[in-house]
Each structure stands twice: as structure tokens, then as C-alpha cells.
Amino acid sequence: MAVDTQLKEHSMGEVDEAAFSALAERHRRELHVHCYRMLGSFQDAEDAVQETYLRAWRSRETFEGRSTFRAWLYRIATNACLDQIAKRRPQPATGGEVLWLQPYPDALLDELRADEAHEPEVVAVARETIELAYLVAVQHLAPRPRAVLILRDVVGWPAKDVADLLGDSVNSVNSALQRARAGLRQHLPAERQDWTGTEDDAATLELVRRYTELSLATDIDGIAALLRDDVRCSMPPTPGVQLGRDAVVAEWRESGFADLPRLRxxxxxxxxxxxxxxxxxxxxxxxxxxxxxxVLGIVGGAIADITTFHDDQFARFGLPERLAEVRA
Incomplete structure (x- = not known):
């Protein structure tokens, strides 16, 4: 019997574990991305999704079909994220960095594209709200306004559904959304709509090529010419943010970047x-x-943001563990 038919003909409490898992697995990637937006950490999002499925299985008899199974999972996932933030998340450092920030591989984000129906507005929202600039800004919001913002502006829930989830009134949710949007604007770059180039943007590809070549040559002055005056550079989980070209270049010189051995x-x-x-x-x-x-953020043909992550992220991207020497 098909899972959907089984749900229609039986209560959720009567669905066996295999059928329940099959239905829940359909939503794993989108739930993971939702939790990632809430938490800013790929690994924390993994933990939140696992907790979501555990809670959903244990409370499956409470699903009465008044909402879709997908919406029910989103409710559980959002609460799991709020609980995780309350227990484990420190406040952002005074310099504005988000120490727990981790990158999200595009290869995994591509799994969502079939569900986006290729509607331009949907694709644009999905793209803009997964960029690191957005993730960093969201992490500076208090947990409940953060949840309101993501559920309303990204997931697209009506205010009443968000209010039901949080146990608030619609007026409270609308007020929280206004505050969250205002807080978000304070932490986003001014040219938000131009934050990244499109996938086939030749100028972006050329800028990335030049940045790569100059980095291989450890040419600090050459790289500096590619940066915006207000460039932002960070290296989570290492504390500290360098703001402005002069500060970034000074940090590179002090760190011994120019003296690095050969790179690939x-x-x-x-x-x-x-x-x-x-x-x-x-x-x-x-x-x-x-x-x-x-990871580069590009605005108007110049690099506006460089977020550097440690080598513990390589495996998640399917990157090689080692590269051989290139022989002439």
C-alpha cells in the first residue's frame, strides 16, 4: 500500500515505522536547510533534523491531519531548533562574527531544485536566503523573531500558522516580523540584491579566476586590488572580523600569508x-x-566578503583528501 494511501485510510499511530520513515525522508533535505537557516551550522542542523524525526515518531499519534504532514514536520523542526538555540547557542561576539557558522555545499542544495518548480521568485528567495551574508545577519536576531522571519519570509507560512506554532497572537507575530526585518537590514550589506553573481556570470568567473591565481602566487597586493574598500573577512570558528581593505591586508601580512609554501x-x-x-x-x-x-561574496565586480573555513569542511564537499604534485 502506498504511504499516502496508508495515511488516508489509517491514523498516523497505525502507520508502521518503515512507512513513516519513507514519508519523512522525502522532506529531509528541505528540513535540514530550514534548520540550517535557523542555526547557521550544518552539523547543528543535522542534529536538529535527527531530533525532529525522533520527536515526530514518538508523537505520531498527535498528528490529526489538520495540516499537511510536511507542515507538521516543520513545526517540530522549528521547535527543535529553538530548543537547541536555548541550550547550546552562545551570543554573537561583539565583533559581529558568528563563530559556529559552517558552509553548505551547493551539491546538496541542488537536491531542492526539483521542489522549487523553477518559479523565478521562489528560486530567488531560496538563493538569497542561503547566502552566508543572510545567515550571519539572521544569527544576530533573537530566536523567536528569527523563527518568525524564516517561517514567514522564506517558508511562506501565513501569520496565523506561525502564531499557532509559537503560541502567540497574530498581532505579536506581525510585530516580531517587523522587528526581525529591521534587525536583518542592520546586518546585511547595502547592496543585498547584488550580493552574488549568477552561475553563468562571466565577470564573476573571471574575478574568481584572478583571485585564485593571485592567491597561488601569494600576491597580497594583487589580491588587495580585487577587494572592495569595505570588504569583510572572517574565519569561523576563529574569533575576529577584519573590516575594510586595509585591515584585511594588514592581517594577511601579519599572518605570514606571503611566506606560505606551494599551494594548489x-x-x-x-x-x-x-x-x-x-x-x-x-x-x-x-x-x-x-x-x-x-567562500566569496561579490558585489559590483569586486570581492565584498571572504569567509574562510578550516579543512574540517572538505569531506562534506566531497573534496579530495590530498592532491599529487604537478609535474612539468
């Missing part, structure tokens, strides 16, 4: 933004090993 790169993409995986030569290994992953 692999291009990838994260959060619908171009990303470059850097590998560094290890003489004792006779190979290039993972170093860092740079």
Missing part, C-alpha cells in the same frame, strides 16, 4: 557562492593536503 586549489561552490579549496604542500607527505576553504 580546487574550485567548488557553497551557499550559492563561489568557493575555492586551498591545499598546501607537505614535503613529508609528498602531497598537497587540505588547508582552507574560501
Amino acid at each position: 586549489t580546487v574550485l567548488t561552490s557553497a551557499n550559492r557562492q563561489p568557493a575555492i579549496a586551498f591545499y598546501i604542500w607537505h614535503e613529508d607527505q609528498g602531497a598537497y593536503l587540505p588547508l582552507t576553504l574560501d
Whole structure:
């Protein structure tokens, strides 16, 4: 018997675990992305989805069909995220960094495209609200306004449904949404709509190529010429944000970037933004090993944001564990 038919003919409490899992698994990726927007961390989102499925199975008899099964899972997932934030999430550091931020591989985001129906507005919202700039800004919102913002503006829920989930009035939800939108604007770049180039944007591809070549040459002055005056650079979970070209360049010089050994790169993409995986030569290994992953935010033909992640993110992107030496 098909799962949907089984749900119509029986109560949820009578559905066996295999059928329940089959239905729930259809929504795993979109629930994971929802939790990721709430939490800003890929791993925390994994934990939240697992908790969501556990809670859903244990409370399956409470599903009465007044909403869709998908909406019911979103309710549980949102509450799981709010609980996780309350227990585990520190406040953002005073410098504005989000220490728990992790990138999201585009290869996994591509699994959602079949569900987006290719409607331009839906695709645009999905893209803009997964970018790192948006994720960072959202993490500065209080938990409940954050949930209201994501459920209303991203998931598209009516105010009444959000109010029911949070146990608030519609007026309270509308007020929270206004505050959340105002708070979001304070932390987003001014050119929000131009934050990234499109996938076939030749100018963006050329800028990424130049950034990559200059990085391989450890040419700090050359890279500096590609940056906006107000560029922002961070390296979560390492504390500290460099704001402005001069501050970023000074940090690179002090860190010894120009003295790095040989490097190689692999291009990838994260959060619908171009990303470059850097590998560094290890003489004792006779190979290039993972170093860092740079995710770029591009505005008006210049780099406006560089978020650098440590090598523990490479496996999630399916990147090689090592690269061989290139022989002439």
C-alpha cells in the first residue's frame, strides 16, 4: 500500500515505522536547510533534523491531519531548533562574527531544485536566503523573531500558522516580523540584491579566476586590488572580523600569508557562492593536503566578503583528501 494511501485510510499511530520513515525522508533535505537557516551550522542542523524525526515518531499519534504532514514536520523542526538555540547557542561576539557558522555545499542544495518548480521568485528567495551574508545577519536576531522571519519570509507560512506554532497572537507575530526585518537590514550589506553573481556570470568567473591565481602566487597586493574598500573577512570558528581593505591586508601580512609554501586549489561552490579549496604542500607527505576553504561574496565586480573555513569542511564537499604534485 502506498504511504499516502496508508495515511488516508489509517491514523498516523497505525502507520508502521518503515512507512513513516519513507514519508519523512522525502522532506529531509528541505528540513535540514530550514534548520540550517535557523542555526547557521550544518552539523547543528543535522542534529536538529535527527531530533525532529525522533520527536515526530514518538508523537505520531498527535498528528490529526489538520495540516499537511510536511507542515507538521516543520513545526517540530522549528521547535527543535529553538530548543537547541536555548541550550547550546552562545551570543554573537561583539565583533559581529558568528563563530559556529559552517558552509553548505551547493551539491546538496541542488537536491531542492526539483521542489522549487523553477518559479523565478521562489528560486530567488531560496538563493538569497542561503547566502552566508543572510545567515550571519539572521544569527544576530533573537530566536523567536528569527523563527518568525524564516517561517514567514522564506517558508511562506501565513501569520496565523506561525502564531499557532509559537503560541502567540497574530498581532505579536506581525510585530516580531517587523522587528526581525529591521534587525536583518542592520546586518546585511547595502547592496543585498547584488550580493552574488549568477552561475553563468562571466565577470564573476573571471574575478574568481584572478583571485585564485593571485592567491597561488601569494600576491597580497594583487589580491588587495580585487577587494572592495569595505570588504569583510572572517574565519569561523576563529574569533575576529577584519573590516575594510586595509585591515584585511594588514592581517594577511601579519599572518605570514606571503611566506606560505606551494599551494594548489580546487574550485567548488557553497551557499550559492563561489568557493575555492586551498591545499598546501607537505614535503613529508609528498602531497598537497587540505588547508582552507574560501567562500566569496561579490558585489559590483569586486570581492565584498571572504569567509574562510578550516579543512574540517572538505569531506562534506566531497573534496579530495590530498592532491599529487604537478609535474612539468
